[in-house]
Amino acid sequence: MAEKKIPKATARRLPLYYRYLRFLYEAGKERVSSAKLSEAVKVDSATIRRDFSYFGALGKRGYGYDVEALMNFFSKTLNQDRLTNVALIGVGNLGQALLNYNFRRNNNIRISAGFDVKDELIGTIHQGVPIYDINEMVEQLEMQQIDVAILTVPSEIAQEMADKLVKGGVRGIMNFTPIRVTVPQEIRVHNVDLTNELQTLIYFINYYQDFDKKEEKETSDNPLNDLFYNE
Amino acid sequence: MAEKKIPKATARRLPLYYRYLRFLYEAGKERVSSAKLSEAVKVDSATIRRDFSYFGALGKRGYGYDVEALMNFFSKTLNQDRLTNVALIGVGNLGQALLNYNFRRNNNIRISAGFDVKDELIGTIHQGVPIYDINEMVEQLEMQQIDVAILTVPSEIAQEMADKLVKGGVRGIMNFTPIRVTVPQEIRVHNVDLTNELQTLIYFINYYQDFDKKEEKETSDNPLNDLFYNE
DNA sequence: TCTATATTGTGAAAAATATCAGAGGAGGTA
DNA sequence: TACCTCCTCTGATATTTTTCACAATATAGA
Numbered sequence: 332m333a334e335k336k337i338p339k340a341t342a343r344r345l346p347l348y349y350r351y352l353r354f355l356y357e358a359g360k361e362r363v364s365s366a367k368l369s370e371a372v373k374v375d376s377a378t379i380r381r382d383f384s385y386f387g388a389l390g391k392r393g394y395g396y397d398v399e400a401l402m403n404f405f406s407k408t409l410n411q412d413r414l415t416n417v418a419l420i421g422v423g424n425l426g427q428a429l430l431n432y433n434f435r436r437n438n439n440i441r442i443s444a445g446f447d448v449k450d451e452l453i454g455t456i457h458q459g460v461p462i463y464d465i466n467e468m469v470e471q472l473e474m475q476q477i478d479v480a481i482l483t484v485p486s487e488i489a490q491e492m493a494d495k496l497v498k499g500g501v502r503g504i505m506n507f508t509p510i511r512v513t514v515p516q517e518i519r520v521h522n523v524d525l526t527n528e529l530q531t532l533i534y535f536i537n538y539y540q541d542f543d544k545k546e547e548k549e550t551s552d553n554p555l556n557d558l559f560y561n562e
Numbered sequence: 563m564a565e566k567k568i569p570k571a572t573a574r575r576l577p578l579y580y581r582y583l584r585f586l587y588e589a590g591k592e593r594v595s596s597a598k599l600s601e602a603v604k605v606d607s608a609t610i611r612r613d614f615s616y617f618g619a620l621g622k623r624g625y626g627y628d629v630e631a632l633m634n635f636f637s638k639t640l641n642q643d644r645l646t647n648v649a650l651i652g653v654g655n656l657g658q659a660l661l662n663y664n665f666r667r668n669n670n671i672r673i674s675a676g677f678d679v680k681d682e683l684i685g686t687i688h689q690g691v692p693i694y695d696i697n698e699m700v701e702q703l704e705m706q707q708i709d710v711a712i713l714t715v716p717s718e719i720a721q722e723m724a725d726k727l728v729k730g731g732v733r734g735i736m737n738f739t740p741i742r743v744t745v746p747q748e749i750r751v752h753n754v755d756l757t758n759e760l761q762t763l764i765y766f767i768n769y770y771q772d773f774d775k776k777e778e779k780e781t782s783d784n785p786l787n788d789l790f791y792n793e
Numbered sequence: 794t795c796t797a798t799a800t801t802g803t804g805a806a807a808a809a810t811a812t813c814a815g816a817g818g819a820g821g822t823a
Numbered sequence: 824t825a826c827c828t829c830c831t832c833t834g835a836t837a838t839t840t841t842t843c844a845c846a847a848t849a850t851a852g853a
Contacts, residue, residue: 346761373742377842392801393849409761428659434757503767511604521763526665530577530640532752536734537641608812623831624819
């Protein structure tokens with residue numbers, strides 16, 4: 332673990348590369364160049380080569396990259412070779428949509444437990460996922476050895492729930508609430524703030540029109556980077 | 563419009579500041595310092611001061627910032643002083659969750675029209691929002707002068723829908739599909755890729771443990787910056 | 794085998810972002 | 824008024840990220 336010092340910006344693009352490599356593999360492609368990849372993921376080809384180079388020499392000059400080998404490499408790098416169980420805290424509208432989202436499809440990630448306060452939800456099974464009482468959260472998290480949680484609860488109890496997650500041994504939190512929760516430094520928090528996103532988008536279309544932007548480029552930006560947190 | 567050259571990183575943090583300022587205002591606070599703000603939004607105080615300074619001298623030395631004045635300033639800057647109508651393309655699980663999300667609450671943003679292909683949805687009203695046939699999309703977008711759309715359709719038709727959105731005059735797209743759509747350069751696309759987010763989070767907790775990270779800092783990262791796109 | 798073409802890997806430069814640190818006020822108190 | 828404390832604003836610096844541009848080298852074809 333930890334070849335160390337993969338820039339964060341690079342790390343955030345890895346899933347993007349991985350997904351497209353899987354697509355190419357399923358389409359029967361054997362090789363791909365950084366230029367082709369660039370078109371699909373909308374990341375400059377030099378950036379792609381630089382990103383890959385942090386992991387060593389993965390390609391061949393004059394040839395490109397071997398799709399299958401690269402896909403397998405990223406699969407390992409992204410821990411896709413083993414199943415990651417995730418807990419869903421708060422089974423409301425958004426929570427239920429995420430249950431239906433099926434992260435599993437092509438990904439070794441699944442929501443394996445839900446938690447809520449509502450009596451009518453507790454004890455039921457949604458999309459194959461059992462919903463527990465939020466009071467059992469700490470012990471269930473420990474018992475099921477879950478180390479990633481998705482937080483979709485009302486803002487008012489976001490911090491409280493974050494504290495419980497920490498107590499339950501979770502190491503990563505995907506926070507959909509607008510609250511920036513306080514957690515110990517070793518815990519990773521990624522914020523996905525939908526209202527923020529929308530406001531930023533609106534700000535951009537009104538003030539940036541199309542300044543800069545490379546002539547040809549059709550889209551851009553840091554995928555998600557923004558939605559986030561913890562560096 | 564366009565005081566020009568507000569760094570993108572700064573722009574992405576504005577909604578965060580704005581939200582907290584509203585909270586302070588409602589709590590009756592009259593002034594706030596960058597240090598206090600920093601605690602709440604988890605952004606370094608020097609970064610906050612720098613961000614604010616791009617808009618001129620908004621604070622007073624030795625005093626801090628006037629909450630109400632600053633809130634109003636950001637409200638204008640973020641176009642919160644007028645209502646922004648948004649279209650929802652694809653009323654599936656995620657789409658419906660977003661309809662329930664109520665962006666409007668405290669924000670001048672609302673989903674004003676939904677589009678789908680399903681006969682059982684077309685013509686109905688969800689959360690007060692009428693759902694139209696996707697075939698009427700271009701004309702409805704034009705008629706209703708909508709310039710922001712949320713894309714929550716199956717990947718297979720993401721590009722096709724993006725093309726229609728462009729035809730309908732939309733200037734900003736919040737893309738929830740994993741496809742990086744191709745659009746003319748003047749159209750802004752922000753990608754919110756949930757699977758990506760989760761994979762990145764898992765990568766981080768496995769490889770970054772807690773390297774760097776300032777001693778005291780409890781959380782961090784670029785809020786959203788990452789979830790995104792178009793620069 | 795030779796040559797033309799494709800495409801990586803990477804120094805070096807540029808651009809964007811974040812942080813430090815201190816001069817300069819502002820407000821409050823006696 | 825004098826003085827102390829708080830806190831902004833900003834030049835300078837550090838860090839991170841992106842991009843340029845080209846030597847190196849693999850493949851394909853003649």
